[in-house]
Amino acid sequence: MRRSARTLLLLPMIALGWTVPAPAEERPIIEIHPGKEQAFRVAVQVFRDDLRPPDPKRSAALLKAVEEGLDYNGVLLPLAREAFLGPQTTTELAGSRRFDCGDWTQSGANALVEGVIDGGGGEVEVSYRVWDTARCARLKRGTLVRPANELHKLGAALSDQIVEAFTGTRGVADTEIAFISTRLGYREVFVIDADGRNARAATRSPSVKILPDWLPDAGGILYTTYLKSGMPDVFVTSRGRARAGRILRDVLDDYPKYRGVFSPSGDELALVATVGEASDIFRVSRSGKKVKRLTNNGAVIDVAPTWSPDGQQIAFVSDRSGAPQIYVMDREGGDARRITFQSNYSATPAWSPDGRWIAYGVRTQGEFDLYLTDPSGDVNVPLVVHRRNDEHPSWSPDGRKVVFSSDRRGRHDLYVIDVNSQRLQRLTSAARSNTTPAWGPFSDR
Amino acid sequence: MVANEWLAGHHADDQRRFTQLLWASLGAHVVLLLGLALAPSPAPPPLPEVLRVDLVAGLPAPPRAGPSKPAPAPAPAPVAKPRPKQVVLPKEAPRAVPKKRKTPPPPARPEPVEYEDAMAQLRNELGEQTPAPAAAPSGASEVSDEELMATTAPGQTGTGGSTLDKDTARWVIATQRHVRNSWVTPPEFLNRGLATIVEVELTALGGVVGTPRVVRPSGGPFFDDNAVRAVLHSAPLPAPPASGTWTFSFSED
Structure with missing residues (x-):
């Protein structure tokens, strides 16, 4: 009697299409081989300049030096400024998180570099951050110091640090x-x-x-x-x-x-x-x-x-x-x-x-x-x-x-x-x- | 206990009549259920085209340039293809049983397409080059995970032969192209034999959940990071056939 009752209960379920779920099928492995892109794109912001006396050309000169260093190293190439969807200039150095990575990835940037210029006593000090925009993670942070008349070498040294952040091997623009x-x-x-x-x-x-x-x-x-x-x-x-x-x-x-x-x-x-x-x-x-x-x-x-x-x-x-x-x-x-x-x-x-x-x-x-x-x-x-x-x-x-x-x-x-x-x-x-x-x-x- | 007390207070005739009504009701239910169970199903939807996949033969590897590269090994004798598995169609949602059911003849089911032909057709549709044929490993009735990762062609599934529907194959190729476009590979990462396996959690719409996980490192941490970066940078991916974990292999050939 009990068996008959169980059968009766199961019949509607079978009729309505209830089945035991099948095990997940094995999925293909998606093989990815290298494409044409061989250089990362990096968006370098204009660094905020806190150094006194103010020099309106200093930030631009440093930016130019960084981009020339990147071009010389050839591993990361500067992203055209017209492509920036994020801010052109560093206002504050971000801490350990960013909230605008989507803007930068959509700009086509693999990396973002922000920085602040400071110093004194005839020296220029740059504090910088290098961000991986896809991970939205900070890859590197640091400070570089050079004599004020070696702004170009400072930019070259920073470009070498950016290359190291992405490849593990420092660039050679500052050698x-x-x-x-x-x-x-x-x-x-x-x-x-x-x-x-x-x-x-x-x-x-x-x-x-x-x-x-x-x-x-x-x-x-x-x-x-x-x-x-x-x-x-x-x-x-x-x-x-x-x-x-x-x-x-x-x-x-x-x-x-x-x-x-x-x-x-x-x-x-x-x-x-x-x-x-x-x-x-x-x-x-x-x-x-x-x-x-x-x-x-x-x-x-x-x-x-x-x-x-x-x-x-x-x-x-x-x-x-x-x-x-x-x-x-x-x-x-x-x-x-x-x-x-x-x-x-x-x-x-x-x-x-x-x-x-x-x-x-x-x-x-x-x-x-x-x-x-x-x-x-x-x-x-x-x-x-x-x-x-x-x-x-x-x-x-x-x-x-x-x-x-x-x-x-x-x-x-x-x-x-x-x-x-x-x-x-x-x-x-x-x-x-x-x-x-x-x-x-x-x-x- | 309460039920027994309630029955004991009724007349014997009422009890007999109640029993008869109970059996009648039960019989009516059984008849209805049998009718539901034995009724022919409504017209099936058009079946998707099915691909037969032979996992024994791998897709060709791109040719390597350079004087030191050995010539490709000659193709071994062909291996008997395993019988393809039956495709399990997705269940339909339950429907009300129609009173009058016509059973139209099922649509003509297309002949199964050979894997290589289908992939070539798909590549053609997607504007990609069809690679040259490759040698098949011999005696690969069972393929280990390692061999699978080394030899499994894009779009192939499982071990020892299986099937892959056309939608999945199409998605695999579209995804390969999509991610490859985001994978920046400085030359210094190449010619070192590096390969990494990454697991990616995908939503039904192709969104990447969390950070892809490197399950088999290449030995070059920056190469591995770059593979993860490529997946994240290419998100969202084309909508996959199913959400969940998908495995990506990044290698130079």
Whole structure:
């Protein structure tokens, strides 16, 4: 009887279409592959200027510097001001939340930068916030201080911070490049801002200087000069804690020292000197107390060392095969292996900061081009190919760009190429020769 | 107890008559219910076009450029397609039973469309390029999650073969295009083999609920952040076939 009653109760439910819900069907995975957009768009507000005395041009000049820095870095590009749906000017720095992110995403901005200018005592201080408009979250906040007459460098430094907020790697608009120029008559060490501004001499003496290289803390520049005796030796020009002048006086004192290159840690140098029949590479502690000979091949020339970013390997040029080619050895001088085979002349290797590439020069038909190879030598791709000479590559510290010298305009000038976009920019235009650039490290000056 | 007291106060004839009326009422109910249950249903609505999907074969990966890339492996022998599952149509809301029911012949059901043909047609409608055919993995009677993520083509579902209706396939392609347009990929994020899986909670209208969740990080935190940013920046998405959690895979190929 009870069973019959249950059946009777169920019948109307079945008739009216009641069913047990089916389990959810498996859903497709939506695969997304890269589109065309390769640069973030950033809306940079006009910063509120609280600095006294007031200067109506200050905010505009800083904004221009930030946008030029962003353009130079190439990772985030400034959003046109006509596209702004949010306020053009910072009124107050937002705290940890915003309420107008929708306006900015609809403007097409991936990022928003707001800031306030303040300072005093001849210095300008900028407090800034970088916002991710899609998440409506603050990515970065900070304060930058520069002398009042370095407003452009302040803007460049801020653009580098914005790039870091979005990619994890700081931009290089506020870095420097050392090079050798004859614009004062002698071959002097010069320094120029990474965007080509503000070239100035770092040495000034009546002797030839060659092959500049930075100290890892950006506090000085190592270079080679020829003494009165005619023997080359290694010097430092300093703006930081490093003592300026001749270094490694007691190391291989009776032999010509052609070049020094600091290891990434700054504790050691790879030193090129001629002790026997030809030049060899030595590893020397910064104090000069420890010296280890890494190559020793009789009349074979071994020069142009460049350290791997972890300091465990050194790439260099050797003619042990009969012609100059690039080789890689470990830090003890062992396991040397040739990695270039493209032509009968390869030179000036430069190891990238991320360790993935070695840029180098290849001479074909009497002119040098620039190529990239991986440290194993398995991959070899052109970087700069031109009918004139392109030489002496040096990586930016973010690994996105390479500076080199080229005589494509008749005299040697410095050029920067963006490795990914291949965008080329000339840095120097002085009437004299500008060669052998060395890109300086990040600096927190 | 109260009911027994109430029945005990009545005459025996009344009790008999009451019992008869009870049975009569019950019989009438049974007849009515049987009539409802056995009545033919009203004319079915037009059936959506159904796609047969063979999950064994994956959609092609875009060709990789560069001298170091290996040539694609030759296609293995074709694998027998699993029998497609029956499509379960959504239940209709209950309706009153019509007195006179005509049963028109059901509309001609279109032939099932092959997955690749349907996707090519959809891409054509959406103005996208049809990629070149790809090699199918062999012996993939059962596909693991990892293999699925690596080889599942856009629009495919489940493991071991399943079906995907055309509306879902259309939505998948539209969503791919929509999100891709918002995914900013600086070159430095590429050529590193990065891939991230993100779960997104969608409303029925395509709104994104909360922040997408990275369920399988790429190893590059800024790459992962950028995938989440792409979803949020592209909201609202095209209205999905159903609200709830959808899985997105961001990779360079």
